[in-house]
Amino acid sequence: MRTLDDLIKVGVRGRRVLVRSDLNVPLSKHDTPTVTDDGRIRASLPVLVRLLEAGARVIVTAHLGRPKGAPEDKYSLRPVADRLAQLLGRPVQFALDTVGESARLMADGLSDGELLLLENVRFNPGETSKNDAERAEFATALALLTGGEEDGGAYVDDAFGAVHRAHASVYDVAKLLPHYCGDLVRDELAVLQRLTGEAGDVERPYVVVLGGSKVSDKLAVIEALLPKVDRLLVGGGMCFTFLKSQGYEVGKSLLEADQVDTCARLLAESGDKIVLPSDVVVAPEFSADAPVLTVPVSQMPADQLGLDIGPDSVAAFARVLHEATTVFWNGPMGVFELAPFAAGTKGVAEAVTGARGLTVVGGGDSAAAVRALGIDENLFGHISTGGGASLEYLEGKTLPGVAVLSES
Numbered sequence: 458m459r460t461l462d463d464l465i466k467v468g469v470r471g472r473r474v475l476v477r478s479d480l481n482v483p484l485s486k487h488d489t490p491t492v493t494d495d496g497r498i499r500a501s502l503p504v505l506v507r508l509l510e511a512g513a514r515v516i517v518t519a520h521l522g523r524p525k526g527a528p529e530d531k532y533s534l535r536p537v538a539d540r541l542a543q544l545l546g547r548p549v550q551f552a553l554d555t556v557g558e559s560a561r562l563m564a565d566g567l568s569d570g571e572l573l574l575l576e577n578v579r580f581n582p583g584e585t586s587k588n589d590a591e592r593a594e595f596a597t598a599l600a601l602l603t604g605g606e607e608d609g610g611a612y613v614d615d616a617f618g619a620v621h622r623a624h625a626s627v628y629d630v631a632k633l634l635p636h637y638c639g640d641l642v643r644d645e646l647a648v649l650q651r652l653t654g655e656a657g658d659v660e661r662p663y664v665v666v667l668g669g670s671k672v673s674d675k676l677a678v679i680e681a682l683l684p685k686v687d688r689l690l691v692g693g694g695m696c697f698t699f700l701k702s703q704g705y706e707v708g709k710s711l712l713e714a715d716q717v718d719t720c721a722r723l724l725a726e727s728g729d730k731i732v733l734p735s736d737v738v739v740a741p742e743f744s745a746d747a748p749v750l751t752v753p754v755s756q757m758p759a760d761q762l763g764l765d766i767g768p769d770s771v772a773a774f775a776r777v778l779h780e781a782t783t784v785f786w787n788g789p790m791g792v793f794e795l796a797p798f799a800a801g802t803k804g805v806a807e808a809v810t811g812a813r814g815l816t817v818v819g820g821g822d823s824a825a826a827v828r829a830l831g832i833d834e835n836l837f838g839h840i841s842t843g844g845g846a847s848l849e850y851l852e853g854k855t856l857p858g859v860a861v862l863s864e865s
């Protein structure tokens with residue numbers, strides 16, 4: 458796999474380099490949104506700075522949230538462009554489209570050492586299309602922004618959080634331009650190797666903690682991880698599908714109804730490996746002002762929703778983590794963004810920092826939670842920018858965005 462060092466060695470002055478970054482950060486819900494956690498932007502800076510200082514004309518493409526292939530104001534990267542400019546300490550040009558006329562003119566007009574950020578790449582249906590030809594067509598348009606290989610164009614993938622997506626800007630475009638692995642992707646993979654036994658056996662007990670809201674993504678991961686781990690602690694939005702499969706009322710909580718049978722089977726097959734919460738914090742609505750109640754999982758009211766794990770569950774999870782020697786944690790235990798539902802995530806985060814051995818936190822929201830809850834980041838062995846990407850790596854799956862970089 459060629460790296461950024463290789464690209465910089467051959468020289469980038471005057472060349473247009475397309476960089477895929479993961480700038481999918483949380484935004485405030487104001488009319489003029491601002492970035493509430495800039496961890497992923499900071500993690501993307503080193504590659505951008507190296508290229509700019511070497512004289513490249515840098516075109517950055519990235520996504521924000523999950524728009525459905527069309528522009529939506531709330532998913533605009535504009536607030537990210539502003540924060541990126543502040544952190545870089547240099548101007549960031551912002552194109553209002555991704556591969557349209559505005560983007561093309563701005564890309565053509567770049568001078569050495571200048572940076573252009575394109576609008577959310579997922580505003581274009583070609584980015585995430587299941588149709589190979591549609592994705593390839595969009596990837597061709599992206600690649601052309603660099604002028605193409607004949608004109609010195611190159612592609613750097615530094616979006617670790619998105620390498621598990623076979624999307625146009627992560628996968629297809631790498632086939633069209635000389636391609637290089639960014640420093641963030643390289644460094645993240647090096648740490649994760651230590652959790653897969655590729656660099657020697659994982660130290661046991663190996664405990665994985667899963668939460669968050671991307672339930673259907675992660676249920677598949679659980680199945681693959683079960684044989685590899687000693688304990689799997691499940692909280693966050695995904696625990697309710699498991700609780701439902703045990704016959705509990707889960708009210709209006711996040712539920713993946715078509716996965717209930719899968720959860721029942723996983724619980725039956727896993728012996729005591731999967732640990733579920735014994736109590737949850739419920740409220741009648743998704744709001745910081747709603748009246749909250751902590752109840753045993755057997756007593757969830759049908760008209761309420763579970764928004765955090767309760768204190769007994771935190772204590773039980775902490776006991777397991779206390780014995781652990783290797784820990785991977787992805788996904789908040791509750792809606793930590795709202796104060797009444799942050800205690801579960803805080804308690805589990807603190808317990809993870811107390812574990813011996815290697816502790817890795819993965820995922821944009823999990824990393825943001827650590828920072829928002831005031832927990833010292835240095836107490837973790839590694840904070841990864843990718844949740845789903847890390848999990849798929851740990852499963853042993855091929856990551857399309859990494860595999861394509863190894864092709865000549």
Ligand SMILES: Nc1ncnc2c1ncn2[C@@H]1O[C@H](COP(=O)(O)OP(=O)(O)O)[C@@H](O)[C@H]1O
Pocket residue numbers: 668669670671672692693694695711763764765787788789790791792793794819820821822823824843844845
């Ligand atoms: N019980 C719950 N119900 C709904 N959303 C939840 C619940 N618990 C956690 N969440 C939400 O999950 C989101 C993070 O999920 P996810 O994207 O899967 O994590 P990560 O980005 O760390 O991989 C947070 O915004 C949090 O509010």
Ligand SMILES: O=C(OP(=O)(O)O)[C@H](O)COP(=O)(O)O
Pocket residue numbers: 479481522523618619622819820821822842843844845846
């Ligand atoms: O936030 C991300 O992943 P994560 O929540 O698994 O860390 C990445 O930016 C990928 O986003 P996606 O899961 O919408 O493809």
